[in-house]
Each structure stands twice: as C-alpha cells, then as structure tokens.
Amino acid sequence: MRTIGLVAAATLALLGATAANAKTTVIYAGRVITDADKPTQGPSTIVITDDRITSITAGRSAAPADAEVIDLGDKTLLPGLIDLHVHLTGDPGGDYRSEAVDPDEWGVVVGVKNAGITLRAGFTTVREAGSAQYSAFSLRRGTANGFITGPRIIAAGPALSIIGGHGDVTGFREDVHDVLDQGYTCTGALECAEKVRKASRAGADIIKITATGGVLSQQGRGLEGHFTSPELQSIADTAHSLGLKVMAHAHGARGIEAAATAGIDTIDHGTFADDTALKVMKAKGTYLVPTLMAFEGIRERLGKGIYTPTVEEKVRMTLGSVGKAVTRAKALGVPVAFGTDAGVFEHGRNGGEFALLVKAGLTSREALAAATTVAAKALSMESEIGRLAPGMSADMIAVSGDPLADVTALEKVEWVMVRGRIAD
Known part of the structure; x- marks a missing residue:
C-alpha cells in the first residue's frame, strides 16, 4: 500500500x-x-x-x-488559412526534363523555402498534392517538430496514374521512363488497390490520383478521363478501408463524373464540370477544389517559350472555362473548398485565390469559409483547425x-x- x-x-x-x-x-x-x-x-x-x-x-x-x-x-x-492543393517541392516555370537531373533531395531544399513562404502568407495547414516518394513526408515531419518554419502538412506523396497519363513520367525515351518511374502507375482494379496500399505503407496521409489528363504534363491525350470506372471504384474503396481520403486531379466533365460516382472525396481543378457531373458530386458529398490561381500562373507564362507546344495547346483549351465550375457548383449546392495549386504559380501568392472565388460568385464570407471551416471539414479535421x-x-x-x-x-x-x- x-x-x-x-x-x-x-x-x-x-x-x-x-x-x-x-x-x-x-x-x-x-x-x-x-x-x-x-x-x-x-x-x-x-x-x-x-x-x-x-x-x-x-x-x-x-x-x-x-x-x-x-x-x-x-x-x-x-x-489560420487552409490550402488543399499545393506543391511545396516545386516552383513554377521549370523544365520537365529536370526530373531526369535533379535529385529528390533537391525537392526538400526547395520545399523548406516554400514552406516558410507559405506559412508567412497565412496558410497554417496545406495539403501537399504530389511530390517525390519521401520529400513531402520529410517536410511534414520537419514542420511538425518545429525544425523548419512551415504549415501543418497533409501529404500525398506520388500520385497514382495510368501508364503514360498525367502524373506518370512522360516526354522521355522509354528506357528513361523506366529509370524515373516511382512505381505508382496501375492498370486494372487489383493493381490500383495494390498501389493505394503501397502509398499508405509509404506514409501517405491522403491518396492523390490523376483521374483525367492534365495541362502541364507532356501527355498529349486531352483532358478527359484516364482511369476506368472499376479502377476508380477500387481506389476509393481501398483508400476508405484504410481510413484515407482520395483527392482527384480532374478537368474533363466525364472524368469528374466518373470519379465522383466512385466516391472520390475531392475533385481538384474541376475545370469543365457540367451540371451532370456536379449533380453527382452533390449526391456523393464530393468537394470542389477549384485552384483558380493555377490558371493565373499559367496565363502569365503563356507564349513565352516556357511551355512546350503540347502544353500550350492544352492551356488554350482551358482558359476560357476557368471559374465557371465554381458558379455552377454554388448554384447546385456543391461545397467549394479552397485550393490553389501553388507551385504552378509562385508560392506565397495563395491569397489571390480569394478574389478569384468572389469573382466566380462566392461571397467574401463564403470564400473565407472555403479556406477555413469547409476545408477543415474536407480534411475531417473540423475539431482541430478552421475555427x-x-x-x-x-x-x-x-x-x-x-x-x-x-x-x-x-x-x-x-x-x-x-x-x-x-x-x-
């Protein structure tokens, strides 16, 4: 006793x-x-x-x-503000061929710089939307421990992609592709489930997929859907079974609709989302993360020899539609959460997204909510951040x-x- x-x-x-x-x-x-x-x-x-x-x-x-x-x-x-789509380990205007030159460690150096810039711009939580295998995870640990100045980081790591799609290594010879491949492409529902589990094992907080073609990659197959519906369903089901959400890079309307139908949690960009796609998003509780600032950064660099002809063609396909999905989403009751795609434009300019959201139809209060309460709920962190x-x-x-x-x-x-x- x-x-x-x-x-x-x-x-x-x-x-x-x-x-x-x-x-x-x-x-x-x-x-x-x-x-x-x-x-x-x-x-x-x-x-x-x-x-x-x-x-x-x-x-x-x-x-x-x-x-x-x-x-x-x-x-x-x-x-503190929340940005659901950033790329801390990259800066705008880089040559895609740097993938074959710069080591992954350089991404951490760049990321330390950008993490500090992003925090000082008022963003205390970010969702890192795609990086080399461990660079964003290293930044996440560094900011959490207070070793480096930066926001709370929710990190995806490498994105899941179809072979040759946006997110895969493209633009090189096939033997170079083989060397640079990080192992996150998948074909078929079974292999896609495997890659989700691989990302989870590596330390991903969220699964990032490229559900459609993308603007800035060298793939020249347009901006519509890439994964099949069974593949998307497998990705969503497997991630959710592991307690992970899925964020989908998606531009084309039918690719957006297919991703939302499968239960993907956020549609990032959503450039060509039409009423049919948005109604599925509304029914499924899927968030739209518009990343309007990305297109400001792209517009500023268009026609200056920065982008390849393949990219410039895709840029011109998108610019006339930027922001229209936000207007439609609000009218249909789809939640709009704040994300910028910083890294496509200079880090630290993230706050410019607010005025673009208001221009697209949100009120100032709704725009602030998008970067606080709505974004926190999209992360299932509403009891931790956003208020x-x-x-x-x-x-x-x-x-x-x-x-x-x-x-x-x-x-x-x-x-x-x-x-x-x-x-x-």
Missing part, C-alpha cells in the same frame, strides 16, 4: 510540474473572427496554453505574470481591415501563429 501511495504522489508531482512548465500566451486583438459563419467580435483576449486555445473573452483581460503577451492593436484575428475556439489548435493569423468586407485583405497577412508557435 505504501508503494502505491508513493507512486501516486510521484505522479501528482509530475503532473504539477508539467502544468507549471506549460507556456501561456495572451493575445489582444481589435476584432476577432472565430468562425467564418459567425459575426465578427470586437476587442477580445485570446489565451493559449502551449499549442491549444484555452479561452476567448470579450474585452481586454489581465494577463498572468508569466505569460507572453502579444498586442495586435486594431488588427483582425482569424483562423478559433477553446480546445482547437492555436492556428491563427492577423490582418489589417475586415476581410469580410474586402477579401483582398487576406493577401496581406501581417502575423501568423501555427500550433502555438509564432512565425518569424
């Missing part, structure tokens, strides 16, 4: 020491948006313990003597002005905290 008493006493002492060592941060802000769907609050005090929000109260409350105090003046404090509330992760940003009145305020983020850590 005496031994049990000593153990209990030691445990209580340890818990007391842990509580005493907890870091308290007190933030004063002139305005606070706790939830994109709720009214803006006036002057408020936010208390954070380590990496969690402890309380949010009206007015200016006294801070404990040992607390770190941050006074944001009249700035607006709001949840400011006690118990939530201390992910927050501050801007001047009111982003619900002028959404471009989100292009100029002035202060960032992620997981309770202030970005430098």
Whole structure:
C-alpha cells in the first residue's frame, strides 16, 4: 500500500510540474473572427496554453505574470488559412526534363523555402498534392517538430496514374521512363488497390490520383478521363478501408463524373464540370477544389517559350472555362473548398485565390469559409483547425481591415501563429 501511495504522489508531482512548465500566451486583438459563419467580435483576449486555445473573452483581460503577451492593436484575428492543393517541392516555370537531373533531395531544399513562404502568407495547414516518394513526408515531419518554419502538412506523396497519363513520367525515351518511374502507375482494379496500399505503407496521409489528363504534363491525350470506372471504384474503396481520403486531379466533365460516382472525396481543378457531373458530386458529398490561381500562373507564362507546344495547346483549351465550375457548383449546392495549386504559380501568392472565388460568385464570407471551416471539414479535421475556439489548435493569423468586407485583405497577412508557435 505504501508503494502505491508513493507512486501516486510521484505522479501528482509530475503532473504539477508539467502544468507549471506549460507556456501561456495572451493575445489582444481589435476584432476577432472565430468562425467564418459567425459575426465578427470586437476587442477580445485570446489565451493559449502551449499549442491549444484555452479561452476567448470579450474585452481586454489581465494577463498572468508569466505569460507572453502579444498586442495586435486594431488588427483582425482569424483562423489560420487552409490550402488543399499545393506543391511545396516545386516552383513554377521549370523544365520537365529536370526530373531526369535533379535529385529528390533537391525537392526538400526547395520545399523548406516554400514552406516558410507559405506559412508567412497565412496558410497554417496545406495539403501537399504530389511530390517525390519521401520529400513531402520529410517536410511534414520537419514542420511538425518545429525544425523548419512551415504549415501543418497533409501529404500525398506520388500520385497514382495510368501508364503514360498525367502524373506518370512522360516526354522521355522509354528506357528513361523506366529509370524515373516511382512505381505508382496501375492498370486494372487489383493493381490500383495494390498501389493505394503501397502509398499508405509509404506514409501517405491522403491518396492523390490523376483521374483525367492534365495541362502541364507532356501527355498529349486531352483532358478527359484516364482511369476506368472499376479502377476508380477500387481506389476509393481501398483508400476508405484504410481510413484515407482520395483527392482527384480532374478537368474533363466525364472524368469528374466518373470519379465522383466512385466516391472520390475531392475533385481538384474541376475545370469543365457540367451540371451532370456536379449533380453527382452533390449526391456523393464530393468537394470542389477549384485552384483558380493555377490558371493565373499559367496565363502569365503563356507564349513565352516556357511551355512546350503540347502544353500550350492544352492551356488554350482551358482558359476560357476557368471559374465557371465554381458558379455552377454554388448554384447546385456543391461545397467549394479552397485550393490553389501553388507551385504552378509562385508560392506565397495563395491569397489571390480569394478574389478569384468572389469573382466566380462566392461571397467574401463564403470564400473565407472555403479556406477555413469547409476545408477543415474536407480534411475531417473540423475539431482541430478552421475555427478559433477553446480546445482547437492555436492556428491563427492577423490582418489589417475586415476581410469580410474586402477579401483582398487576406493577401496581406501581417502575423501568423501555427500550433502555438509564432512565425518569424
């Protein structure tokens, strides 16, 4: 009995020491948006313990003597932003042939640079939508441990593709393809299930597939569907059985419809989505991630000798339809979640997506929700991120002005905290 008493006493002492060592941060802000769907609050005090929000109260409350105090003046404090489609390990305008030259390790170096830029732009969570085998996983670990400055990373790793499709290595001789192949192409339902399991084993947080042709790859087979319906169904069922969601790069309407029918969780780009495809998305609860900024980056580089003739032809097929799917999606009740395809344009310009969403028909409040509450729900992380509330992760940003009145305020983020850590 005496031994049990000593153990209990030691445990209580340890818990007391842990509580005493907890870091308290007190933030004063002139305005606070706790939830994109709720009214803006006036002057408020936010208390954070380590990496969690402890309380949010009206007015200016006294801070404990040992607390770190941050006074944001009249700035607006709001949840950290979420970008569901980025490529941290790449920069725009690179030659596709660099795949045969640059080692995967170089992607980590580039990714460290871009992770910091992305966080300072206000994006505290991103979904890394395709990289070399382990580069995004290394970045994920580095930012989680605080070794490098960057957002929380939900990482896919290499995308699943058909042989010769968007996402596969294309544009080289066949013997070079064999050397560069990362082993994530599949043919038939059985092999596609195998590749989902391989991605899961490697450490993927989400399965990325290229359900249709793509604009910037060297495959010249248009932008419609690539996988067969049985292959798509196998991918979705296998991923879901492992507790993983599936994100699908998809442009063509019938490819979008087939992916949504199979139960794919998000359609990224969705450029040519028509009412038939969108109605299936609505019925299945599939999210649209429009990536409108990607086309801004592409438009800026068109006709400058950056893209090959194969790519330029596909670019010209898409530009006239950009944004129309967002307008249709809103009318049909399909949830629109924020994603940009950063890496096709310069990292750090992610906030430009907000104005494009508003131009396509969303309100400023809906655009903010797309990058907070809606995106968090698409990740099944709505109890962790996307709002400011006690118990939530201390992910927050501050801007001047009111982003619900002028959404471009989100292009100029002035202060960032992620997981309770202030970005430098």
